[in-house]
Amino acid sequence: MISRIGIDDVRPQVSAGQLPAKGVVGEVIPVTALVWREGHDAVAATLSAWTNAHDGVISTTMVVDPHNPDRVHGTFVPDRVGRWFFRVDAWSDVVATWRNAVEKKVAAGQSAAQLANDLAHGARVLRQAALQTPSAQAGPLLAAAAALESVSAESADAALADAALTEALAPALSAEVTEILAEHPVRELLTEGQIFEVLVERREALFNSWYELFPRSTGGVDTQGNPVHGTFATTAAALPRVAQMGFDTVYFPPIHPIGQVHRKGRNNSVVAQPGDVGSPWAIADHTATHPELGTMEDFRQLVDAAHDLGLEVALDLALQCSPDHPWAQEHPEFFTVLADGTIAYAENPPKKYQDIYPLNFDNAPEAIYSTIYDMVMVWVEAGVRTFRVDNPHTKPAQFWAWLIATVRASHPDVIFLAEAFTRAPRLFGLAKAGFSQSYSYFTWQTTKAELTQFAQLHVEQADICRPNLFVNTPDILHESLQHGGRAMFAIRAALAATLSPLWGVYSGFELFEHQAVAPGSEEYLDSEKYELRPRDFAAALNAGDSLEPFLTLLNRIRRDNPALQQLRNLRFHHADNEHVLAYSKADPSSGNVVLTVINLDPRYAQEATVHVDLAAIGREPGQTFTVTDAITGATYTWGERNFVRLEPQRDVAHIFVLDPVVPERRQALAWRQVDDYRP
Structure with a gap:
């Protein structure tokens, strides 16, 4: 009109x-x-x-x-x-x-x-x-x-x-x-x-640092050095370290009973040996806790213990069942029944997952919807306010829109993270359906061009999707971490912590775990998905063989700088070296500005001249300004053109904090958030 x-x-x-x-x-x-x-x-x-x-x-x-x-x-x-x-x-x-x-x-x-x-x-x-x-x-x-x-x-x-x-x-x-x-x-x-x-939504939907651990791996070892199955009590004892590193959310893979039928063995073997614990994603009852972990009351106490430490518990929501799940017995219509009368297990040819039955939302949608809602509310009532959803792109988007809206009708503070490693239309479509956060392809973006294009896309889509940049997951050990050496772990952590207000780490990253099960595979050797993996974090830290102090520093820098707590405000600056990436974030409320320069090469020192877009950081043409490296504490005077040299075995990045932008120029910072990029 x-x-x-x-x-x-x-x-x-x-x-x-x-x-x-x-x-x-x-x-x-x-x-x-x-x-x-x-x-x-x-x-x-x-x-x-x-x-x-x-x-x-x-x-x-x-x-x-x-x-x-x-x-x-x-x-x-x-x-x-x-x-x-x-x-x-x-x-x-x-x-x-x-x-x-x-x-x-x-x-x-x-x-x-x-x-x-x-x-x-x-x-x-x-x-x-x-x-x-x-x-x-x-x-x-x-x-x-x-x-x-x-x-x-x-x-x-x-x-x-x-x-x-x-x-x-x-x-x-x-x-x-x-x-x-x-x-x-x-x-x-x-x-x-x-x-x-x-x-x-609440602030944590945009700004949060996640740490993933398997509760069953927190039991340590016995006197013979054999792993002991963890409990909710041993998990609670492991949380102070997570809190001290500055993480906000501790995420647990499924904590439910694990099916016995077709249980997987170590390294995804199709035959389980006596004592093999199986995959937590082969769920035998979504409304119960694994008996070796403890009772539902024990879980509530764990949630309370986490809250006392300033941590929030995120729980995995995986809508799939083991063959001995009650739903498979009582509601076969929830699944795909084959011509021979058997229920179809999950397949991603040539991979076969005989221990998992996927749901079929076409067969009995109303019953499936209500059953899943009731199950989710069991955990909401147990104190869970954040869910990491496993493979949501394999379920109908309209189901997620309904479930998320229905849960939030009574609990508007519930956060849903979509683990959707899928094509862009589906990833962003699920975000439109209501997911608060989304996994992304950050793990596979390693070059300057890839990282720039990836980040700009997510700034363009900031009104739709909030990317949570996990540096690794139990499923993904990228080749850059397998072969890049320890400096690469620091590089990836610095990128994730400063490019997005949301980032995540899977346990073992701080110990530089990098061995794949086979050449060309992204699966970990002796994957924790199929066996207990107790780790001696204290010994590694005492030996100076841990990235834990750097992760702690990154989280502190994030908390101290409001500019790093937003998504729309990312701006790239030209650096005349393909191995050097420079970008800034500016907060229009406080005037806080952070300028990050990273060496993407884990082996060799790299030099570059960084050409700063002064308007993007709230400065006048020709103006010089003071930058303080939040990593080293060193202070420099910068202007429009600046020389940098980064040696990966010493400093992989500068994270510069600038003097605040004067109030009269802060409004322009907010304008640029929507003027430069168009969703």
């Missing part, structure tokens, strides 16, 4: 406004739009934001982009979880139109007599503005109107007339009056825009 004033290209919006964009409490949500009309009269816009609680509207006049007069910018900061709505309304800005005309005529040397009509019109507009402004602020507007009315067009002395004109215009053009009119504008030809939605 074409209106008198056009409102186009409103951001953020997802699927033409049919689905909500993503946000969290306290996050600066940048909003921008193109606003236009016929002729030369000025147009402006108002940003209004409100919640589904209907307890007031946040309304601000948007700022015109100095480089693009048709684009307007604004921000709002949600202060609670829930559905937020926003709208951009456009209007004819009679004050700006008047001011622009008068300033041009005065600059052209027109006299008070020639400006008589303009002065009278300005006085009327200011009095009109005063009528709609709270009385406590209306005084300067009325005084400015009176000053315009006081100019005598009959003065015989031209010099005196010009002086009187300048004096009369000064109040109307003052910063005080401009500020009042920005807060209480005169809006003519008001055109209401489309309403868009932002689903606001």
Whole structure:
């Protein structure tokens, strides 16, 4: 529909406004739009934001982009979880139109007599503005109107007339009056825009550091050096180390009973030997705990112990069953039944997973939906508020949209992480369906070009998807870690911790575990998926053979710098070496800026000249500034061109913290979050 004033290209919006964009409490949500009309009269816009609680509207006049007069910018900061709505309304800005005309005529040397009509019109507009402004602020507007009315067009002395004109215009053009009119504008030809939605979650949906461990591997060894099956109590004893490293979430693979039928042996052997513990993903009962780990009450105590340490427990949600699962016995219609009457097990040819039955959502969707919801709520009621969902791209997206919305109807604080290593349309489609976070292809991005393209894509899609950059998983030991040496572990950790506000580490990474089961495989040798893997972290740390101190430092840097706690604000800077990657993040609220420079080569020192985009870090052209390396504490003076040398055996990266951006330049940082990239 074409209106008198056009409102186009409103951001953020997802699927033409049919689905909500993503946000969290306290996050600066940048909003921008193109606003236009016929002729030369000025147009402006108002940003209004409100919640589904209907307890007031946040309304601000948007700022015109100095480089693009048709684009307007604004921000709002949600202060609670829930559905937020926003709208951009456009209007004819009679004050700006008047001011622009008068300033041009005065600059052209027109006299008070020639400006008589303009002065009278300005006085009327200011009095009109005063009528709609709270009385406590209306005084300067009325005084400015009176000053315009006081100019005598009959003065015989031209010099005196010009002086009187300048004096009369000064109040109307003052910063005080401009500020009042920005807060209480005169809006003519008001055109209401489309309403868009932002689903606001708690802060942890955007900023979080994850650590994955298998509770069953926390039991240590017996006097003969044999692994002992862990319990929830031994898991609780392992958590202080995780908390001391600065992680926020501890994620457990499935903690349920493991099936006996077709149980897998060590290294994924199809024949289990006596004592083999099997794969936790061959689940024999989704509503129960593994008997060797402990009872449901023991699990609740573990959750409480984690909370006491400042950790949140994330639980694996894997919708697949072992052949001896109760669902397989009581609800065969939940699965695919073959012509010979048997239930189909999972296959990814040529791989076969005889110990797992996948669900078939086409057979009995209503029963499957309700059964899974009831199961999830068992764990929600046990204190779990975060779920890592296994292979969600193999289940219908509409099921996830329903399940996530239904769970959040009573528990809006629940976070869902999608483990969807799949093609982009499905990955982003699942994020649109409601997943708070998503695994990504970060693990496989190793070159400068790959990392830049990958990161820019996720900045473009920040309103849709929040990538959680896991450096490794029980399934993925990338070849870069197998062959890159210990420096590569530090490089990958530094990248993950600074590129995204969400990152994760699977236990053993800090011990530089890098041996694959076979050449060309990404599976770990003696994979913890099929056997107990107790680790002596303390001994490695004491021997100086652990990355634990560096992981701790990275998490501290992340907590200390709000710029690293956001996703939309990533900007790359040119470095004239393909092995050196430079990028910055800037926080528009605090003015905090972090500039990271990383050597991607784990073996050799690399040198480069880094060309800094000064506007992206809130600096003026030609300005120099102080940078402090948060890793070493060293301080340098930088400008637009800067030399760096990074030796991987000593320093794999600089993580520079800059002096805060001055307040008057912070707004532009928020504008760039939506102006540079388009979802």
